[in-house]
Amino acid sequence: MSAPLVPLSGLKIATRKEMKKEGGCAASSCGSKAGPADMDPATWAKVKDHPCYSEEAHHYFARMHVAVAPACNIQCNYCNRKYDCANESRPGVVSERLTPEQAARKVLAVAAEVPQLSVLGIAGPGDAAYDWRRTRATFDLVAARLPDIRLCMSSNGLALPDHIDEIVAMNIDHVTITINAIDPEIGEKIYPWIFFGGKRRTGIEAATILRDRQLQSLEMLHQKGVLVKVNSVLIPGINDEHLIEVNKAVKERGAFLHNIMPLISDPAHGTHFGLTGQRGPTAAELKKVQDACAGGANLMRHCRQCRADAVGLLGEDRGQEFTLDKLPEVIEDAPEAREAYRAWVAEERRDRAAAAAEAVLPAAEKPTLFAVCTRGSGRINLHFGYATEFQIYEADADGIRFVGHRRADNYCLGGHGDSERMDEILRVLADVPYVLCAKIGEGPRNRLAAAGIEAIDSLGQDYIEAAIAAVLSTRSARKGGGAARRA
Amino acid sequence: MAFKIVTSQCTLCGACEFECPNAAITLRNDIYVIDPALCSECEGHFENPQCAEICPVPATCIPA
Ligand code: SF4
Ligand code: SF4
Numbered sequence: 001m002s003a004p005l006v007p008l009s010g011l012k013i014a015t016r017k018e019m020k021k022e023g024g025c026a027a028s029s030c031g032s033k034a035g036p037a038d039m040d041p042a043t044w045a046k047v048k049d050h051p052c053y054s055e056e057a058h059h060y061f062a063r064m065h066v067a068v069a070p071a072c073n074i075q076c077n078y079c080n081r082k083y084d085c086a087n088e089s090r091p092g093v094v095s096e097r098l099t100p101e102q103a104a105r106k107v108l109a110v111a112a113e114v115p116q117l118s119v120l121g122i123a124g125p126g127d128a129a130y131d132w133r134r135t136r137a138t139f140d141l142v143a144a145r146l147p148d149i150r151l152c153m154s155s156n157g158l159a160l161p162d163h164i165d166e167i168v169a170m171n172i173d174h175v176t177i178t179i180n181a182i183d184p185e186i187g188e189k190i191y192p193w194i195f196f197g198g199k200r201r202t203g204i205e206a207a208t209i210l211r212d213r214q215l216q217s218l219e220m221l222h223q224k225g226v227l228v229k230v231n232s233v234l235i236p237g238i239n240d241e242h243l244i245e246v247n248k249a250v251k252e253r254g255a256f257l258h259n260i261m262p263l264i265s266d267p268a269h270g271t272h273f274g275l276t277g278q279r280g281p282t283a284a285e286l287k288k289v290q291d292a293c294a295g296g297a298n299l300m301r302h303c304r305q306c307r308a309d310a311v312g313l314l315g316e317d318r319g320q321e322f323t324l325d326k327l328p329e330v331i332e333d334a335p336e337a338r339e340a341y342r343a344w345v346a347e348e349r350r351d352r353a354a355a356a357a358e359a360v361l362p363a364a365e366k367p368t369l370f371a372v373c374t375r376g377s378g379r380i381n382l383h384f385g386y387a388t389e390f391q392i393y394e395a396d397a398d399g400i401r402f403v404g405h406r407r408a409d410n411y412c413l414g415g416h417g418d419s420e421r422m423d424e425i426l427r428v429l430a431d432v433p434y435v436l437c438a439k440i441g442e443g444p445r446n447r448l449a450a451a452g453i454e455a456i457d458s459l460g461q462d463y464i465e466a467a468i469a470a471v472l473s474t475r476s477a478r479k480g481g482g483a484a485r486r487a
Numbered sequence: 488m489a490f491k492i493v494t495s496q497c498t499l500c501g502a503c504e505f506e507c508p509n510a511a512i513t514l515r516n517d518i519y520v521i522d523p524a525l526c527s528e529c530e531g532h533f534e535n536p537q538c539a540e541i542c543p544v545p546a547t548c549i550p551a
Pocket of ligand 1: 489490506507508509510511512521525526527528529536537538539
């Protein structure tokens with residue numbers, strides 16, 4: 001499940017030119033969203049190294065979360081406090097609880113080992129703004145030792161307005177607020193109670209106070225130049241249609257990104273929704289709501305609901321390597337390695353952008369989905385057999401877009417057998433005609449083919465956009481009766 | 488007149504410690520306990536006992 005992070009030796013990977021691939025034509029209709037071209041410089045500077053905010057950065061940088069703030073001031077129907085909070089964490093896995101001092105030690109140890117590290121976040125379980133003393137103490141300790149690491153936090157928003165000035169003073173430049181509803185009648189179905197002003201409140205009153213404080217936080221932070229991402233949990237039958245309203249409301253108030261994530265619901269988690277049979281959305285339902293919201297606040301499609309104590313590139317999880325008992329006694333920081341890594345990434349980004357600009361699609365393509373096996377850097381560089389999730393790209397006449405992830409690690413099913421894994425992959429890729437990977441065995445290739453999915457491993461190590469363009473032009477050449485330009 | 492914590496149900500979130508106006512709640516040997524000598528059931532501070540109001544687990548902060 002955990003592919004290694006790109007080791008430093010991997011930095012010597014060939015540039016596109018050295019690989020002597022023939023790119024194709026030259027126009028600029030393709031390109032991953034939210035790259036430097038379509039963002040103002042100040043915003044790009046803030047997000048370029050942040051894997052949770054920049055679709056592009058999540059190919060290169062790692063973030064870690066520490067769980068230091070377990071107390072919470074609201075109850076959500078998708079949360080059972082015996083497990084982790086579903087906001088920014090996977091249910092069913094309990095995080096290591098840390099004091100601020102322990103958390104700071106852990107961050108130092110990870111920073112010394114993982115040059116990709118660029119962000120420290122404090123999220124669930126609990127609420128980072130409500131349990132503010134512990135959040136602040138942790139950030140203070142880390143900022144004193146590692147001034148180059150960015151800080152971010154997430155919150156339900158209820159306590160946030162009380163700490164805005166400190167958040168600004170401490171240079172926390174990213175805050176995530178989870179907003180599932182702006183209509184209190186819908187909010188009431190998601191939040192059984194909140195604790196506010198010395199009282200437990202329920203029903204419409206609770207949902208109204210929460211909504212008002214959330215929107216107030218968003219406005220205040222935006223005014224002070226703090227980037228705000230809004231998370232919404234998609235709960236079919238409760239807020240699915242309403243999320244378009246949420247998207248509009250948060251966009252109006254300056255949210256930089258809106259991340260719509262699926263409810264994960266299972267009776268075994270003991271949550272209210274789990275126990276009452278409320279189901280989570282399918283991949284297609286999620287995409288439908290995300291598509292309906294496109295054009296509002298920038299949508300974030302690469303979130304994988306990492307756990308509160310996750311360490312790694314988004315989607316990988318090395319948390320288990322850095323539990324407290326495994327930390328070395330004396331921790332030497334290695335800022336040079338991080339600097340060298342960042343310099344390499346700057347180079348690689350220019351290279352990838354050039355490759356994407358070269359990649360041109362045949363005209364009049366109707367939208368086609370591609371499932372890509374990658375372990376980062378925007379390249380096709382993962383063996384099909386190691387992929388526990390796929391990056392989904394959509395290509396049509398307007399260009400090539402990243403549209404989300406599909407997991408196939410049987411995480412919620414608990415299955416581990418190869419054949420079960422394959423069943424799960426076929427299920428999540430049902431509407432995807434192409435899989436791009438570094439290598440694939442004959443067995444899996446044939447099973448995919450039987451399901452109408454073509455596996456292509458001849459474009460391994462190439463940049464994703466360039467490879468997709470190559471596949472499509474080969475296909476249209478074939479259709480037009482001409483010979484395929486490349487195998 | 489004091490409250491107590493049903494230890495077997497407590498998630499160790501610490502919210503009650505944070506809210507208690509009398510600092511009656513402390514973590515001792517990895518469990519939260521209420522000092523009955525300090526607990527006033529929040530009289531004079533709040534309408535309702537704050538620990539019971541904030542605690543996420545039903546019937547965990549209860550009259551002793
Ligand atoms: S009832 Fe009030 S005073 Fe007593 S422990 Fe709970 S919060 Fe503290
Ligand atoms: S609020 Fe409840 S669950 Fe949390 S520490 Fe206090 S007694 Fe335990």
